[in-house]
Amino acid sequence: MTALDDRLAIYRPHIVREMREIVGEDRARLYSWMRYHLGWEDPEGNPAETSPGKLLRPASLLLAAEALGGKLDQALPAAAAVQLVHDFSLLHDDIEDESETRRGRATLWTITGIAQAINSGDGMYTLSRIALLRLRDRGVDAQRTLDVISELEQACLRLIEGQQLDISFEDRSSVTRDEYLAMIEGKTAALLAACFAIGARVAGAPEQSVDAMREFGRRCGLAFQAADDLLGIWGDPAVTGKPVGDDLISRKQTYPVIAAIESGEAPALQAAYRERAGASIDIAALAAEIEAAGARAATEELAAEQVEAALAALALLSLGDDRTLFGDLAELLAARDA
Template structure:
């Protein structure tokens, strides 16, 4: 694995300010509540409207899109509106996800809905979804052929619907005591993987890449998304709250059906966990804090942590295979390989 991802770091330093600037142009500077709340969630302002000097998270999805566009010979500037659209769409999903999961924090600060209420939280998320479409409307102004802009928009729309389908299944799992591996992976293909796949495909489309390369890069993004979610599941149980911005054991507390839990239950060696998750069917309240540590220890003792880490490696390897099938040269593939390192070895 690459230990010093210089090629990727160089590009991210170039990409992030440009995407951030485009997002700010789309969101605007209206001081009314709706847009101020968007800027708060995106990290640009604190709850009092004071600029923070921060940005909207890691921006990994827009980075994948721009890497793809550049690797396929496109002009990065042409793809910037699509990159902004991806980030706005992703953040719309986070606003709604916090509400659906009853999560109080996001990126180390109070989740938006806890400040403005459920109704206005939903409305603000809806606004960001709409602005993602507005961002795509700016593609022709950036030099993209309208037919290509339409193809990119279609790619994102289908991915968004897959994301919503995946979220539907994720929520439905909360009332079940057991979920199997295949159901989990199908859910993740929508909830997380679809957007990564769309990012890689959209960049290639905007660059005018042949269909075979678009398909290969879409598959690369799909596999990266599957690995990414498995890492997310690990962090949801064992992540450092100071780094993740989420309470320790947050996923166990609300009895989410994440992959380590599914693997632990399938092992037959987690009786306390099995008893706790049977309560999902009764709609009982969240797990008490003292029990979280015991359940987490049982998950690890079952071998589920190692099983989840193996799942990450499996999909990382499949991503590498898809990247090789893209036909890109060694130099063009390097930042994708470094991106895969970053996505699968992260701590937040």
């Protein structure tokens, strides 16, 4: 295990414990559905031990807080809040994309129906705000708490703006790279940027450090989405929990697709994207055409460029031995496998 693995392993149980305290054990169906989506219960409400994943967003917040002199215990409510926001967004995303599986399990809406799944997502969004109020009990002063709330609210709005753009792209046969980058700035990068900025705010760091951390997170978010786009075409279903070529089946406008179409060397792909989502396609052939057009390599290059820019954003910060952890985290986000 690397030093980053060790640190993430330390953070994970603290994050889950904080989240469990916030969600609580109320047996009302609404809360049971939330716990199912979070992987803590099965559809009947019995305890389950589904892996929560790496919890990279809340862990990023904790890493930023500690690196800038903050205390782990003080930052935990904010860490739980950003994970609840992330899970709320995934729940609604599953509905909007009509995704039937996530992390190898049935998505909540396929069990409860759309209306009740929306209610569950709304509940998690609200709990994330309640979680932030716990900062007061951990010794975070009122101004810092308000700054944290503002940071997360702005990120949520950007996230929703990005999701709206992403859905609107599904009605188009082509999207430009600039349009795509504007979309992922909101849908993916905004929340990760907020995680690092919030960690800095909880630590009481100066605004210059908050800005540097936010930029680091933004760049990491762009790299993360590039890696996710690669998984959407070439990912292993046993690892991702989603069907092979899922993004092609749903006609998602992702970076490798856009780059391939712009190259003029992917006629079959372009024809497929003129058809409705779900229409029969040869996934393997389209994936091969995208790669032959140089779009897979272009997406990998985008991820690498964003990692380099992320590290440059932290150049002036005094991070001590933790600087290596930030570099390793950026590389992990850009080379994710699930």
